[in-house]
Amino acid sequence: MLEAILVMALGAVVLGAALGYAAVRFRVEGDPLVEKIDAILPQTQCGQCGFPGCKPYAQAIAKGEAEINQCPPGGDEGIHKLADLLGREFKSLSAEHGIEKPKSVAVIDEQSCIGCTLCIQACPVDAIVGAAKQMHTIVAPLCTGCELCLPPCPVDCISMQPLDESVETWKWKYPVFKINPAQQEEA
Amino acid sequence: MTALQRLFKFHGGVKPAYNKEASTGLPIAVAPTPTLLVIPLHQSIGGMPRPLVTAGERVLKGQRIGGADGNVSSAVHASTSGTVIAVEMRLMPHTSGLSALCVVIEPDGRDEWIQRQPFDFRSATPTQTRDYLRDAGVVGLGGAVFPTYLKLNPGKQGKLDTLVLNGAECEPFITCDDVLMRERAETILKGVAIMREMLRAGQVLIGIEDNKPEAIAAMEIAAQAANRAAGDSAIKVVSVPTRYPAGGAKQLIRVLTGIEVPHGKRSTDYGVQCFNVGTAHAIYEAIALGQPLISRIVTVAGNVGLARNYDALIGTPMRDLVALCGPLPDSDRVIMGGPMMGLLMPADSVPVVKATNCVLVGSKQLFPPPPPEMPCIRCGECAKACPAELQPFEMYWFSRAKIFGKAQEYNLFDCIECGCCAYVCPSHIPLVDYYRFAKSEIWARELEKEAADVARERYEFRLLREEREKQEKAAKLAAKTAAGREKAAAALAVVEKPATTPEEDAKKALIAAALERAKAQKELVHPGNVSDLTPEQQAEVAAIEARRAEIREMAKPHLRQDD
Known part of the structure; x- marks a missing residue:
């Protein structure tokens, strides 16, 4: 009887020590779930979800405070991925947060720009170059298309332009659709 | 020599009809220079070369018109001498039917070479030789x-x-x-x-x-x-x-x-x-x-009267080569490459590029449309034929279902798109089309993910920077107020104890001297238009001054009211 109790107690002590050591040794900094959700979000930092960036939205989803269908740039595909990750049901994009648009970049009309720097302050990824009373321009490869630079512009010289498909970014279509031959070039 | 080599076998493979005899009967012919050369800048794997010429410029045969950009890239050259008439978007020899930047050259017919010099690779370092070849x-x-x-x-x-x-x-x-x-x-x-x-x-x-x-x-x-x-x-x-x-x-x-x-x-x-x-x-x-790479041998075959190999300048329209061979009237398409791996061209006006080994003219009779696609019966013929030893049926199911991760697990990217699986498929499934679709979707996602990672990094850096700037500003402000207080305290101390140290006396003397000098200078300077005035002008000035004084007098009571 006593032996059995001792054996069990010893076992408990040994396992407890092992678990305690593992908890310290393999401690994970931060919330891995938030990281995973953040990895799925498109990082436009546009705030259309109602949170001040992708990370805060990821944190809200992880806590269960936000729905998974509030991210228009991520689109249906992003919602599917979030649903798979979190084991939740798929929901179509909520209309109040916006609609999915083709990927665009902001373009500054350099004729009208007055160099007020307001858009530079608004850009979440520092993709606008310029200085006070100097013309501004957008570094297109870095622009996430978040549209945050549009409202502060006092002269409305920024417009969103959808990215054209190029030979490099063209994708083979799903084989059930026929590829239409292009228009014959005029001779 | 041939007999002694021990050979091995690769897995799978097929034996399609070769159809090679038609184009080997005649020696290589030099294709005539076309009336217009359209030379795409992007002709190799890797970065797109940057254009080095502008419209209106005269170029010589072999002159570099596109410079290699980045670690993986290769230069592009003018195929003959002539005038650059445009650097613009032109239809590319690509299935997408999209355009890309091309240099359009109007040949002058003189075919004038640049200074050609052999490269002494033996006395150059390997890096120099590689740069030269690039x-x-x-x-x-x-x-x-x-x-x-x-x-x-x-x-x-x-x-x-x-x-x-x-x-x-x-x-x-x-x-x-x-x-x-x-x-x-x-x-x-x-x-x-x-x-x-x-x-x-x-x-x-x-x-x-x-x-x-x-x-x-x-x-x-x-x-x-x-x-x-x-x-x-x-x-x-x-x-x-x-x-x-x-x-x-x-x-x-x-x-x-x-x-x-x-x-x-x-x-x-x-x-x-x-x-x-x-x-x-x-x-x-x-x-x-x-001599840089400005031409290549191109087989023109298929639905033509006389198939042949041509030494064609890069940038020659495929149409011109096809015309040399007498296309049969029922020709309806141009394929770049062969029937197994070739790409359907959007039009026959696209230029010959460095990748163009063959211009294959097709017709409904030569390449009849494939019978309708039937469901996969899991016969495994494709796996037997696959030279890369993959499992094509698995990759097909996952690509079709758009489960790209799984398709990748079956090593989709080891597929060389040779078309053997589709060739043997009894259900006539265009398997390679599915793989190409899956591959380009995966690439696009990869690019998107890279862009998102860059955006995240930049956003986090911006937050960090804003935080740092805020702190710096606060620190600066604190330092400034502290300095202000010290200054005020020092001033108070000065008032309480008027210092009469010899240093300060000297300073005061200096200031006084400077003030004297400034005063003297001011007196020396006279406005240029008040000296040497005639009596009439003098009288006029006096009248104006009097009027001004009068107005000032008149305005005085009003000003006070305003106050």
């Missing part, structure tokens, strides 16, 4: 157009066991390598000698399918001569069994050396490197003659 625009002419200079690197070991030269040319209809080997075997071997020296290769194996006896004979004579000149027997011409796709790099390496390059490894890791025979010829022309 700027000469030499790329793999087998069809993959990978910049050759990147492959001419012996790697960590500093030497190579085997240099494989690919003359297999397994795709039906295409004979450009065949005729090149028949007619220019000697120069190919000279290119091989250069490559061998650069790579420090032990032996050279030239693999040619046994359905090209003339090419084998010609290459053998040239190889013997080269061996005699070098005093060894390192170069061997090997006849390999005709089976599609024996011309795939990995398949040919397997057949010739028995080495199977596993997933994720490169052939250089096993001491083998493979080049196309056309590439060897281009290397010879670039180094020994100083």
